[in-house]
Amino acid sequence: MYPPKTGYVIPDSLSEVIEFLKAHDDAKILAGGHSLIPMMKLRIVRPSYLVDITKLKELHYLDKKEEYKIGATVTHYEVSKAQIPLLSEVASKIGDPQVRNMGTIGGSISQLDPSADYPAALLVLNAKVKIKGPSGERTEEFSLFDKDMFTPDLSQGEVVTEVSIPDVSSYKYSYQKLERKAGDFAIVGVAVLIKTNGDEVEDFRIGVTGVNNKAYRSQVAEEMIKGRKINDEIIDKIAQEVADESNPTSDIRGSAEYKRKATKVMTKRAILDALKR
Amino acid sequence: MKVIEKDDKVKIHLKINGNDYETEVEPRKLLVHVLRDLGFTSVHIGCDTSNCGACTVIMNGKSVKSCTILAVEADGSEILTVEGLIKDGKLHPIQEAFWDKHALQCGYCTPGMIMQSYWLLSQNPSPSEDEIKEGLSGNLCRCTGYHNIIEAVKEASQKLKGH
Numbered sequence: 497m498y499p500p501k502t503g504y505v506i507p508d509s510l511s512e513v514i515e516f517l518k519a520h521d522d523a524k525i526l527a528g529g530h531s532l533i534p535m536m537k538l539r540i541v542r543p544s545y546l547v548d549i550t551k552l553k554e555l556h557y558l559d560k561k562e563e564y565k566i567g568a569t570v571t572h573y574e575v576s577k578a579q580i581p582l583l584s585e586v587a588s589k590i591g592d593p594q595v596r597n598m599g600t601i602g603g604s605i606s607q608l609d610p611s612a613d614y615p616a617a618l619l620v621l622n623a624k625v626k627i628k629g630p631s632g633e634r635t636e637e638f639s640l641f642d643k644d645m646f647t648p649d650l651s652q653g654e655v656v657t658e659v660s661i662p663d664v665s666s667y668k669y670s671y672q673k674l675e676r677k678a679g680d681f682a683i684v685g686v687a688v689l690i691k692t693n694g695d696e697v698e699d700f701r702i703g704v705t706g707v708n709n710k711a712y713r714s715q716v717a718e719e720m721i722k723g724r725k726i727n728d729e730i731i732d733k734i735a736q737e738v739a740d741e742s743n744p745t746s747d748i749r750g751s752a753e754y755k756r757k758a759t760k761v762m763t764k765r766a767i768l769d770a771l772k773r
Numbered sequence: 774m775k776v777i778e779k780d781d782k783v784k785i786h787l788k789i790n791g792n793d794y795e796t797e798v799e800p801r802k803l804l805v806h807v808l809r810d811l812g813f814t815s816v817h818i819g820c821d822t823s824n825c826g827a828c829t830v831i832m833n834g835k836s837v838k839s840c841t842i843l844a845v846e847a848d849g850s851e852i853l854t855v856e857g858l859i860k861d862g863k864l865h866p867i868q869e870a871f872w873d874k875h876a877l878q879c880g881y882c883t884p885g886m887i888m889q890s891y892w893l894l895s896q897n898p899s900p901s902e903d904e905i906k907e908g909l910s911g912n913l914c915r916c917t918g919y920h921n922i923i924e925a926v927k928e929a930s931q932k933l934k935g936h
Binding site: 500501504505507508526529533536537538544550573591592593594595597677678 | 774775776777778779780783799800801803818821822823824826829835836837838840841842843845846889892893906907908910911912
């Protein structure tokens, strides 16, 4: 319950954040605080300083031109109201309302909990992550940024500043989250994007969270259906393939065997739900 | 840039239920403890993992779990607790509805539950039953079984629309 002692930094600009983080390797950025403060309350982490970025206006914006550009400190609630195909639906299913009022997209992807909701969607959306650090700015595919569980591609002094999402308004989509109760992390979460041309599937993308070290896309399943017509048989094959590629662990949310079966079920649901829209 | 060392205290200002408060805190101190220390003991602590919502208050117009916010982070913000809902000795319609519908027993979750209902109805004045359940899913109750809480929020929604 009681966090360990920590210093606290209120920077006036992003460059001050980068400078401070570069000089203090065990300082941590404080965004929404809804992963970091719970970890501090359990004393799992003991940062020397917290660098509060919540008041930096330069990280808080949501623009749409050819693509959506989402500043790192935009909250889940704001994403859920922004009518971004797929991503807004995913954001609305994170945690509970109070969590969504504080938690941010930049914080979620810098934390990279393997059961987080965003990664399944960010993978299928081909999202990009903008990072600023001591040696300047770089942009990384989310799929490469997500190196492993709790392991983002960030070096010392680097900060996620933006997530960009290509416009997929010509796609049907669905995010299906299996959870024990409202507000929980996913047992498994499946995001799909489907573009159809008549009965034929022009593009199909599927991303899965909760059942591996990190979220994954099944390229085998995606290729199975491209250029073909959807029927029950092929949906079953895709779902089986997606489940076969999962590598879940047994924990309080269920056994590995159950989670693999659930992955198949949720994949089917996601595809059928997307097609209905 | 302002740097506060871990053994130092920092002066913060909070506007709580319309009144100004000033206090000194260590950076690690949680907002929930500061609110309680300042006398707002309606703000309860029911867990240490951010699940239960008994500490819910409105901060700058948003419902938040005050156990998962540092007091220093809340510096300069406006906070509403359930103590601030009564106007001229008259209960707020949500408080009235909780009374009418028997939506509390031990009363420990009630302040957080009422503040979350307040935020829910500010965002969605006519929520469906499912939207009420989802809207209160960050608030746990051990006594009521939720049924009467949902009825109370429905009644409060009607009352507030009549205002």
